[in-house]
Ligand SMILES: Nc1ncnc2c1ncn2[C@@H]1O[C@H](COP(=O)(O)OP(=O)(O)OP(=O)(O)O)[C@@H](O)[C@H]1O
C-alpha cells in the first residue's frame with residue numbers, strides 16, 4: 001500500500017471500545033479511504049459515526065485494533081511519533097491552546113515543538129494572524145478571547161507548523177456566519193496556493209460543499225459513500241418541477257396529467273393552480289408544455305427544486321438508517 005501521490009491511506013481501520021459491562025462499541029469498523037496530496041477531503045457522518053476516533057487513530061493518539069495507515073507512502077504506525085512532523089490537527093474545539101499564553105506565544109510554542117521557528121516562519125505566522133483577522137489579538141491571552149477567536153487561534157496553531165497534511169475536526173464550531181465564511185475562504189486559499197492536504201470534518205454542509213472536492217461519509221463506523229462532491233450532487237439532482245399556472249386549472253387537467261406523468265399533482269391556490277411533477281427525461285418537459293398548451297393553460301412560472309449537499313447528505317443518512 002504505497003502510492004507516493006497519496007497523503008493518506010487508511011485500510012481496514014477498526015477500533016472497538018469496551019465499556020465496564022464488557023459491551024463493545026465498534027466505533028470504527030473496517031474503514032478504508034485515501035486522500036491525494038493537495039486534496040481537501042470532507043469527512044462526514046452523524047454524531048457517533050466514528051470520525052473523531054478515525055482521526056485520533058490516524059494521528060497515533062489512539063491505538064486501533066487493526067488496520068493500516070500510511071502517511072505520504074510511509075507506514076505510520078511504524079514511524080510514530082516522527083511521522084507526525086507531517087501532520088497537524090485541530091480536534092473538536094479549541095482545547096489544544098494554553099489559555100494563559102497570548103495568541104502569538106501559542107503559535108510560536110506549537111510551531112517550535114517541531115523545530116525552532118525561522119524568521120521566515122515568523123513571517124508566515126504573521127500572515128496567518130492577518131488572514132484570520134487576529135492581528136490585534138496577537139498579544140492577548142487566549143483565555144480573554146471570545147469562543148470564536150479561540151477557535152480561530154487553534155486553527156492558526158495547527159496551520160502554523162506548515163505540515164503538508166492538516167486535520168480539522170469541526171473547524172467552524174462556534175464561529176459566527178461571517179467568520180465561518182472567512183475560514184472557508186482561507187482554507188481554499190491555502191489548499192490552492194500551498195498545495196497542502198486537508199481532511200475536514202464538519203456538520204455544516206455549507207462548509208463542506210464550499211471547500212471540499214471529495215467527501216467520505218461514515219455511518220456506524222463504516223464508510224458508506226466516497227465520492228466527488230460534484231458527482232454526488234449530479235446523482236441526486238432532482239427532476240422535481242413546480243409549475244405555476246395563471247388562474248385555476250382547466251377541467252380535466254389533473255386527469256390528463258395523472259395519465260401521462262405518474263405522480264403528478266395539481267393544487268389550487270389563490271394565485272393560481274400549481275403542478276408538481278417528476279420529469280424523468282429531458283423530453284418530458286416539452287410533452288408537459290404541449291399538454292398545457294392544448295388545454296389553454298397559461299404558465300406563470302416554472303422552477304426546479306435545487307439540490308445541495310445538505311439534502312444529499314440527509315438522503316444518504318436516512319437510507320443508511322433504514323437499511324440497518
Ligand atoms: N474514549 C472513548 N471510550 C469509549 N467509547 C468512545 C470513546 N470515544 C468515542 N467512543 C464511541 O465511539 C463512537 C464514535 O465516536 P466518535 O467520537 O468517533 O464519533 P464522531 O463521528 O466524531 O461524532 P461527532 O459528530 O459527535 O463528533 C461513539 O459511539 C462513541 O460513544
Ligand SMILES: [Mg+2]
Pocket residue numbers: 051052053092169
Ligand atoms: Mg467527532
